[in-house]
Amino acid sequence: MNNHKFTETLTADNAVLAMIDHQTGLMVGLGDEHPTVIKNNILALSNTAKAAGIPSVITASMPDGPNGPVMPEIQQILGGEIINRADEINAWKSPEFRNAVKATGRKKIIMAGIVTDVCLLFPALSAVAEGYDVYAVIDASGTWNKTVQEVTIQRLVQAGVKVTTWASVLAEIMDDWRGENAESLGNVLAGHTTKYGYVMTSYFANK
Template sequence: MNKFAETLTPDNAVLAMIDHQTGLLVSCRDQDPHLMTANIKGLSMMAKTVGMPSVITASMPEGPNGPIMPEITDILGDNIINRAGEINAWKSPEFRHAIEATGRKKIIMAGIVTDVCLMFPAISAVAEGYDVYAVVDASGTWNSAVAEASIHRMTQAGVKVATWASVLAEVMDDWRSEHGLALGGVLGEHTSYRWVYNSFLQANSQ
């Protein structure tokens, strides 16, 4: 099957979290910051729940950009690739090699800010044959116009624009799958789907 038509699974994808740094979070005005944080945590928990490899990178964290937000490291660990100067993470040999080492051609990617930290490596990875899912609601930027322009440019370049819940559902594939119930719990914890999930749990406890 062509890798661009093949759906996401726990075994064919890697999660890349790019520059979700405390100093950069002040730039994120295109969505509610609490909602964005919940989305970032949900995406990270999805990967941890199914055992999907993850690669975290930060841009000059010793400066004003700051460290990676603790909501990510608390879930995925603190093995972080600290870049000395590359704006486009894909131009960092360490980051690119970490992706390559997984042997996976599908990259679930999120970054702050959307129009730089996410868009640049997403387009670069697609140009090298990777199938990239840009998770725009686990990313953030200056305003909605900037986010929209970024989505257009990524789409034109062949990046698949996605949301974290749709990525989770695609990875789950079937409620009866090995990770179905646990992934439903992740969705319930970080979205209003919790009411449906709680109803399901109650119905099945009787």
């Protein structure tokens, strides 16, 4: 059996970041993690993509309604335009979003969304069905409570989505502390994980 799909790693050259519906109105209802922690993780994932030079696609669902606008920090970090969807709950059903992902020419999608069981789950399933290799970043996503999170993870895994965390994504992309993006990615890790900041201080002091 060929397990290449499950063992091939992320790199700065084969992945695209999809940030789905990280909107202020939706952030209010999160209960599976402390909002401050989730915000930190979302920004850490965004900074990881920026430091590695990974292209990104940002989308929002009905931003003029109760969902509210995308967290402004995300666009400040990643730049680019936000794809505002009027009706599609599943972002993959938006031609603008889907085409933006396809235009990168990359088959690995690092995906995060609010809420996990809708905004992340549905496009992840749809992208996998079209042959994409999806990495669902659970700690940069969020939902109503832990039960909903756990059920959603089960469904993602059943569909062949790779469930992961932002720090694991960063380490997988970095691959080697001698790599060209190692210092910038290391600074992201230090900036968003207080304890590891001390490790980075020691590392750079002895370079």
